[in-house]
Amino acid sequence: MMQNRKRILSLVLVLALMLSLFPATGMGKAYAQDAKAVKVGVRIESFDRNIIPYTEMEVDNFDLDEYGYGEVKAEDGPVVLHAVVKAIESVGKDAKDKKVLDAGKGDFITTIDGVSMGSTGTGMDGWMYYVNDEMPPVGINEYSLKDNDRITVVFVENYNAAYTWFDKTYVKSGTGDEIALTLNGLSYDMDEQKMKTSPISDASILVNGKELVLDGKKVRTDKDGKAVFKLDELGEYDISAQKFDEDGKVRIISRPYCKVQIEGSSKGPVPVKKHVSLDKTLNKTKAYYKNNKTELSSWWDMVAVYSSGEDIKKAPWKLPEWKSEDIKSDAAAGSYAGYILGLMAKGEDPYNVWSRDLVGELVEKQKDNGAFDKISGHIWAMIALDAAGADYDKAGAIDYLIKQQKNDGGYAWGEDNTPEAAGDPDMTGMALVALSNHREVKGVEGTIKKALDYLKETQLPTGGFASWGNDNANSVATVISGLVAVGEDVLSDAWIKDSNTMLDALARFMLDDGAFSYVLDPKKSNGMATSQAFIALNDLKNGKTVWNSLGITKSVPKGDKDLDKDQDKVEDKKTEKVNEDINTDANQKDKTGTKSPKTGDKGIYLYMLLAVMSAAILMYPIYGKKRKMSTR
Template identity: 25%
Template sequence: MKKLNTFLSFLVAFTLLFGSFHTTAFAQENKEESVTVIGSKETLVDLNAVADAEGSSAFDALVKAVGEANIEFTESQYGKMITSIQGVKAEGTFFWAFYVNGVGAQVGADSYILQDGDQLSFVYQDWTVATNNKAFLTVNGKEATPLKEATDVGFINNPTALDLLTVVLGHDKLETSVSEYGIMINGISGIAAEGTYYWAFYVNGEMASVGADSYKLKAGDQITFKYESWESATEKETTEDTVETPATPFDKNALGASVETAVAYVLANQVGEWEAIALKQAGKTVPASYLENVKTLVNEKQGKFARITDTERYALGILAAGENPTAFEGYNLIEAIYNGNVTKQGLNGVVYGLLALDSANFEVPANATWTREKLVNHLLENQNEDGGWSWDGSAKSDIDTTAMVLTALAGYQDQAEVKVHIDIAVEFLSAQYLAGKIDNSSTAAQVVIALSALGVDANGELFAKDRSSLIGFLLSFQNADGGFDWQGGDESDVFSTAQGFQAIVAYQLFVKGAGSLYSLPLSAADATPVVEEKDAPAAQGDGKPLPNTATDMYNYLTFGIILLLAGIALYVNERRRRTS
């Protein structure tokens, strides 16, 4: 099927970071503001961190880095002009060039205000010699109205396209948010991505296959950001593409072979959190190197990550690798979740926070910032009238986010109120599939994972079209090497494979009646005593009841009894450890 949904292409471009998902992602997070000074042939100051520099000017940061006595400047109508740093004078054809995050600054050093994590560079250059690379930036708003004409900008090192956009336009012109898909551009120069409109990212005339915060600039690149509607693009391409490629019918007997070939592809490539989970649930061994990488990263970050979704995915990956995230290298990642800012990344942080807490039925204190009840209620309150959810909080739902939310809510479907919300959302997803809106492997995979967690057959009537079911459609994207491609072809990619692999393993668990993909109980040796939030029996599958808040007295009594039982369990467990 070649019906390109540009909006989802944009989202997948960001997910190709799998920054959002892989251990190696976002290695540069939590940067300190720093200053580098490079003379004609040598580095005079090398990445000198500047304490408490955020909010001050770049010139002030330079003074902090090298000392006021080592800087000379003159005042001009453009502000302070740097004439000397550490005795190296700007004379003849040489001058002191100023870069922000590797991109040539558009204002003087005394006019630029530092932002969190900025890397400033002052480079001694000859303006008659093209010693630096150049990229060209164009930003087109509504109806292709140029907000920024093609502007050539010098750069050094390895800045990203997002760095280029931010430095050229200015931080105040951009609205962004961080999700597990990476940094999402929500608005440029006051023009917001809303409804069917979004900010598309192009490199040399072609839509980029990675996000703007992942693409590293190359000399001569033509970088373009366009305000487009995915709906109009889809309608146009649907008209042009009169012949669709039918999906391969699903063969349940081939499911085992599909999983095995996917395992081979995954093990031959990078194993991140999502691959580790699927390997675990497929009965395979997670490579020891994965856990070692996570240990190194957790220790480097001292158990604290800027993105709550990083904490959540590492917790899940650690469980899949057989260890306990409540006591991992001396850090409690689960506590960091239920007392963390889970809404900072929109619904993604809430979804994966709930999945992480429920994965091994972790204890959540009654006074936690985010109890299970609060997380579930937050999701229910944000459901749109069309039955789905949106990643950016808009009224128009997207399929991927809806599927992820349903995966998290699956454990609570025994609750009448939750079940009503779930049923409406499943109808929404069914309508999207029947209308041809699920047009790539990644989106199909998220829906299969959600349906399998809910106990709904992705091979059933709700998701059957043109004699092909949703699971059959997903398998049509699996290639001979075991990997998956995104929207047709024979070239597998790691991102699409990670999601496709998860989905077929989730469906295999559904067929076997073996539980949810994210059910990762601790071994007896690592188990932590659990305090349930209500003494109700578990529902079919992995049902987790919400607290009954109608009668406080019974809640307190129940909670006290559970605490007593938990205390006894803790005592027995401790005695067992001491005698073992």
């Protein structure tokens, strides 16, 4: 009996040893979480109303199982379904509620915001999706997204309806000036047996959901799909169109979309208005957090409240209980940066958390060309590492960042674009924050100067900025933080456009309770817009950006004689920790170059070891029976 037990124990140990040599990759789900986060635009239209206006967002490959959907079928994520889920959640709706979003098994949308197949009673209605105004031949869980994709999800009353879009998605004009839009449609040509694009004639133009009537006549598109009209009052307008069948009952086109901004007569200046008060605006948003958002669920919120001088470790603030498994070792650089910045905001050491060195792990992600990831992840990695006082290849990182600047002086999302690509104010603002820490490096000042020229050139008459054609709160907030980082006086005459400051522009998006909306229509509370706006307001008030202040201990007054000594001790501790991690990591490599799993990966090995032991126990009666038979 004792000999049998020893043999079984030996079998278990041998199998466990073999399993420990297996790499962790490929053993999890069929998707790579946090891989290839992309920036896309999403718009969701019902047959008679807009559900989600065109909204830009960064989408990663998060776990869809939580929403009741199967594995992603595309080789590379994220997919369209990821973007739809995130768009639904961006307006405060619960994407796990099947009445809000039902995508079947993940490949076909049946319901969004209560609008479902059969809602119109035609027997031919349903949800369709398009990417870059084309119909993909695969399901929403199979289409891999790439940077700058434009996703449109529409509900049609008849599957034969034409999918339509205007030739412009954003128009800036003066009162009384002519506005010209051309309506194009994509539909199936029965004669040619293929999808075909053609102009849509005799479609009624809608302004904020109502048919536009000028001089007693409805404004319609002509035979070439063109409609010309004027708007006399200042403001922003949502432009769409509709066209019915011969009976006037069923819409035969999907709803297109264009944002029109009327800024005053082109023959005269925009009227001067009183500037917004920074203190009143800031206090109102601070009150919003204290009255409505004491649970800081994201690192953005934690940094935002921290930037206002609050100690978020104390009441009334409630912080997320992050765990090691929340940030896997193969996570993207941008995800690492978020955790590092959030940890510092709540007073924890990213060099030593959950028995891990997140700073050292992020440093290891830097490539030979100096990059940590695509431009967004690269910028955030630099900001986080600089805030933590990390030792990394700064020269390589700066050189890579400088080379990503576009010809117009701005920075654009993604890296698979040409120098001729148009810059984006959000990316340019964050690039300024990253560059501000390295102004002594050759080439940085020139890069900053070109970025400032780009922002002055693209600033809107409202004082704000538009990203992907949308004047929005996030863009102006990000630019404010970037300008503060490089020492610009944001509220000075140099940055006033048509009598409007950037603070004036940002305040337009504030709601009555102090929260912020992403866009003006619909004007709804948006978590990301609110946190970014709060950071920008505090940056203006403090005269420095929080992104360059997170690593400073607030409890030590300026001028303290021991400040430099204390800081040196912190830096020495960080350096020792990084060197210790590098040496340990090198010793853990096996002969094939495979690293032993880090803390975040140990769970799978324990699970596998338990499985082997269970199998051995089950095999024991069989082994014993065979042994008895062999001794007869």
